[in-house]
Amino acid sequence: MTAPLQSDTVLLPERIANLLGLSGVLGDVVGGLLGAFLIANLLLVQTAVAGPWAKRKITAAFTDRIAVNRIGPFGLLIIVADAVRLLSKELVVPEHVDRPAWDLGPIVIPFSALLGFAVIPMGSGIHLADPETGLAFAFAAASIASLGLVMMGYASNNKYSLLGGLRAIAANLAYEIPLIITAASVVIFTGSLQMSEIVAAQTEPLLTVAGVTIPQWFAFVNPFAFVLFVVANLAEVGRNPFDIPEAPTEIVAGYQTEYSSVLFVLIYLGEFIHIFLGGAIAATLFLGGPAGPGPESLGFIWFVAKIWAFYFFTQWMRSAIPRLRVDQFLDVGWKGMLVLSFANLVLTAIIVGVIA
Amino acid sequence: MSEWIAIGALALVAVGIPLGMMAASAILRPSVPEQGKSATYESGEIPTGSARVQFNIQYYMVALLFVVFDIETVLIFPWTVIYRSALSQGASLATVLLPMLVFIGVLVVGLVWAWRNGAVEWVKSPLAKRRKTERQDA
Numbered sequence: 359m360t361a362p363l364q365s366d367t368v369l370l371p372e373r374i375a376n377l378l379g380l381s382g383v384l385g386d387v388v389g390g391l392l393g394a395f396l397i398a399n400l401l402l403v404q405t406a407v408a409g410p411w412a413k414r415k416i417t418a419a420f421t422d423r424i425a426v427n428r429i430g431p432f433g434l435l436i437i438v439a440d441a442v443r444l445l446s447k448e449l450v451v452p453e454h455v456d457r458p459a460w461d462l463g464p465i466v467i468p469f470s471a472l473l474g475f476a477v478i479p480m481g482s483g484i485h486l487a488d489p490e491t492g493l494a495f496a497f498a499a500a501s502i503a504s505l506g507l508v509m510m511g512y513a514s515n516n517k518y519s520l521l522g523g524l525r526a527i528a529a530n531l532a533y534e535i536p537l538i539i540t541a542a543s544v545v546i547f548t549g550s551l552q553m554s555e556i557v558a559a560q561t562e563p564l565l566t567v568a569g570v571t572i573p574q575w576f577a578f579v580n581p582f583a584f585v586l587f588v589v590a591n592l593a594e595v596g597r598n599p600f601d602i603p604e605a606p607t608e609i610v611a612g613y614q615t616e617y618s619s620v621l622f623v624l625i626y627l628g629e630f631i632h633i634f635l636g637g638a639i640a641a642t643l644f645l646g647g648p649a650g651p652g653p654e655s656l657g658f659i660w661f662v663a664k665i666w667a668f669y670f671f672t673q674w675m676r677s678a679i680p681r682l683r684v685d686q687f688l689d690v691g692w693k694g695m696l697v698l699s700f701a702n703l704v705l706t707a708i709i710v711g712v713i714a
Numbered sequence: 715m716s717e718w719i720a721i722g723a724l725a726l727v728a729v730g731i732p733l734g735m736m737a738a739s740a741i742l743r744p745s746v747p748e749q750g751k752s753a754t755y756e757s758g759e760i761p762t763g764s765a766r767v768q769f770n771i772q773y774y775m776v777a778l779l780f781v782v783f784d785i786e787t788v789l790i791f792p793w794t795v796i797y798r799s800a801l802s803q804g805a806s807l808a809t810v811l812l813p814m815l816v817f818i819g820v821l822v823v824g825l826v827w828a829w830r831n832g833a834v835e836w837v838k839s840p841l842a843k844r845r846k847t848e849r850q851d852a
Binding site for chain 2 (some may be wrong): 390406446495
């Protein structure tokens, strides 16, 4: 494996600092803040499109209905209308809620999902930070979300919320390990946790079929791991068939039952960014990150297409697949996914060892 | 170092955006406190007691197992990072792969033991079991 060129990866903060003519610590701080602001806003825009508009349109298409088509072209201005509507709702604080935790929970969720994007290479030079432990950091940041879910579930003083919070922990317990072990099987190929090196390891061609070159994306190298990762990822972001933490037909809305107004918006915002983060980690590990046909400057377009493909997949599952019962949910995680992910890791290690 | 400054900057922005939205909402939203509005939702009924109750969470043993496996992933990651480069530098398969296979094997034996002892089963409470048999009898 050839060592990737370190010199041509200029990160976003450095680029901004150079543009402004700043250097040293001041350049780092200003560039970092501006870059972070840019990345957060890119995600907010995508969430705004995904939440009030695309979700309704996709669900409507699956159930043969017409959705949001009154305001603006294709109903797109519903995004503005919904933003104003949701932010101007009264905030009802239920009796005897655990006050600081009840307010902090909804902040933790978008915080954790946004923080995970710090290490994701988004193509076209949009890459905030590239520490050597990038992959571990992305998983660590994404896991903070379950702390927020537990805070909301416990602080709400509602039995449904409490059950939802406990189910969220059960989901994390059962599917976090398959997710990380499957990611570790990719690290065997790359030999690095650094996101830029994981992307660089996937640039070489795998094989050429009828003049079409298939790149060495790990989804093609190890499709079994890709399927495992996507399934575990669905459970991590709490979408069908693994949406038992919310389970609207069983426990009302789980941990978010008692939330209204801006706090409800924050929870939903966090969940959508979390889905995008799940898609972004899957794209970086298995789909070559921002790689795609055309010049390198188009990378961001490909990256967005990949994370939207994952978002579309979650919505497809939501419309098509029934929910597992909570005991089946733990069974699938501990008796199925865990065993399969370890089998995948050991087999990958043996095959790589025998070939190399 | 500069990359951790950038990550810290994103952490600041990621807290600032929710706080900004909360501030905007605080300006926009009305406040009409009414009696009964602030009751917690319990399917339209008057809530019975608080939610601070003790009950069987039914996956306690699984949570203990999780700690074991989570620490194990921490130990597996460094091995995956060096695995390929160690092989290409001429280390034999027996020295690189075998210890990890033994390590995972020990864990698998532990998992099999826990599985056979019912630790990964969804625990049904004695009360629920009794109720179910009563219903079958009736």
